[in-house]
Amino acid sequence: MERKWIVPLAIGSTVSLLLLFLTTLSSPEGPLALLPLSLLPSSFFSSHSASNPFAAFYAPIFVESKLHPAPPSALPAPPRLAYLISGSIGDGHSLKRTLLALYHPANRYVVHLDLEAPLDERQDLHDFIARHPVFSAVGNVKMITKANLVTYRGPTMVANTLHAAAVLLREGGDWDWFINLSATDYPLVTQDDLLHTFSYLPRDLNFIDHTSNIGWKEFHRAKPIIIDPGLYMLKKADVFYIPQRRSVPTAFKLFTGSAWMALSRSFIDYCIWGWDNLPRTVLMYYANFLSSPEGYFHTVICNAQEFRNTTVNHDLHFISWDNPPKQHPHYLTMKHMRGMIDSNAPFARKFPKDDPVLDKIDAELLSRGPGMLVPGGWCVGSRENGSDPCLVVGNTTILRPGSGAVRLEHLMVSLLSEEKFRSRQCK
Template sequence: METSKPHTKKKWFLPLVFSLLLSTFLIFVSVFLSSNSSSFFDPSPRPAIHEPPRFVESKLRVSPTSSTSVPSIAYLISGSVGDGLTLKRTLMALYHPRNHYVVHLDLEASEEERLELARFVRDHPLFAGLGNVRMVVKANLVTYRGPTMVTNTLHAAAILLREAPEWDWFINLSASDYPLLTQDDLLYTLSTVPRHLNFIEHTSDIGWKEYQRARPIIIDPGLYSVHKSDVFWVSQKRSVPTAYKLFTGSAWMMLSRPFIEYCLWGWDNLPRIVLMYYANFLSSPEGYFHTVICNAEEFRNTTVNHDLHFISWDNPPKQHPHFLTVDDYQRMVNSHAPFARKFGRNESVLDKIDSELLGRNADGFVPGGWFNQANPNITNPNYVVRNITDLRPGPGAERLKQLINGLLSAEDFKAKQCS
């Protein structure tokens, strides 16, 4: 028995060693082949694999402007108590099937007045058929001198971005504004204007506003109350911001779609930071958009220093402009501006503008390529859709062309951008 043990051990030892060597070899070969698989199996280089962005900000960029031959305008027309009929008139004077409209009567207006406007928008056959007029049914409380005017403007712009397919510029108006030319005049002239431009009157020379608006702190009850009241003042003062430069100007403007998207998306934090600051700023509509656009690298060179309005002010300007009358008519026309304010309700000069500048009948639309006074198909949306790019500009287009060409060709054009 003793002599057989070495022989038995020898029989299983050699196979074991062989199997271990074979396994080691196979493992080595598999590792080598996997690390060099591209060399053995695919001689062509593989494209680099780009990981998707980890943060949403990296996916957001300034949208390109549209390339359509005829632009489209997105309007906000806002009003308060007693403005229902005036707002309807302004809407009819501004209407064009190619444009988009948001109308808003603030929470101070009665429920009956807001319901009447909602019925008008809902039941009008053209508005219902084309779907380009929308009313803010859940009304906002808006304080004229407070930041709620800014939040209402941003709300309307958000609705237009979500629900309107395409538009090029956003214009904010009130029920006391009125056009001085037809929409055919406006669209025809703007068809030759670069669509990244922002028409916004602005200056960094805030002057007396530093001590009467920037340093004081106000609270707008419209931010938390359902009852309208004026802003109230806080005894504490604050210093002027150092993280960005303050700008001021007109509360009325024509802003490009890319800039509106920037204000709402805010892929950097500037629009939100500035909005929080202006929440306690008196007359914030005269500073918020101006400060954002002039502190944003993408947009500071897109400004045209004009608000496209004729407004009659005292010298120096007071809180409110003069109400315009027939005595101001020729100055309005000579200004070449497409809009004017401020008009009283049923002011007789509006009838003069309708008849001499717009060619509009009472309670009717302004004639244009899509509509003339004798057109029996005005209530047929299918007919209108076929004609919305047919523009018939008149004298108003020439006036506006002179204004815009003068602004863009001025020697100090660049110097007036965010200066």
């Protein structure tokens, strides 16, 4: 994969700004409906050519059945994202808020409250999804009603992620990236910002923080053998160790990293189908590995020749850690607001339930009112009397990126630069 497609990313972003701006001049809302994007340095535009070598990446992948054909445009078709949002006991309210902040009718969503959550909490989440006028009309939010028992740091977390990915493939699979989040995650950009920026990226990229320098984890995680009771019990219990220890694998190389990632549709296909058996072999190994969510996908992708050169070494998150890092990151509060914005990351974690910083993110970064969806180009309803304009769904391919797209562009240009892209792949 050549890095020269960073040029179409920058060029396309600027072209989209011009076309969207001209479009909004004639819209009822006027030019204020679109926040302006910043221009990249002129050096990014010097090699512009009428022939685009990455036109294949821009081919439409989905067409709404009731839309009129759009005129030819220089804009690539927006991608579609598939989200897993998971939680446990007491996370139902936070999960609903995160879902509202992440929603876009072109995406797909799977939500999961694990078996430790009481039945009434899971039923409340189910009813919320079923009764929401947009979720029920569009039909792109699915709850896993037969809940899984998920043990912290155990392989059941990996099994739950693979379960959600399989559900999303079965539901149609018309998406480009799979993103796993928890109820304590929250977006820092709108979906229009994210879809706009990802429109210009090759769709085989995998955003996954990873390293083969496992250090202390070799003794404390790779060599011990753990058992996860969640694999065979109905009541949650912590993982436990057995006396025997094992050697570091020689059949494949171990990698570790963040448990949060954005994986391509093609790589998810590979993990589910496993046509050369590597995903299954590694999965069975990680069944006895402590904190397997921080190693399974990383080890598979970096040992698969087909995918090792598709990695972008970043988890797309702002996370605040101690130095050196402890088991858990800091809870994010108002004092982290500037750091979150300056990180240019599209997501952050870990947030306390209904912390005031979430209200600040809603107001300043997402323009989201309490209990409402995040406004985007697809929202065509009335705003009178404080109504949610997103209760009326328009053309889901229309994007109105704002300042979040500018920040995200800066992050992408940095991650895909000469210094950071190839040199950080599966090292």
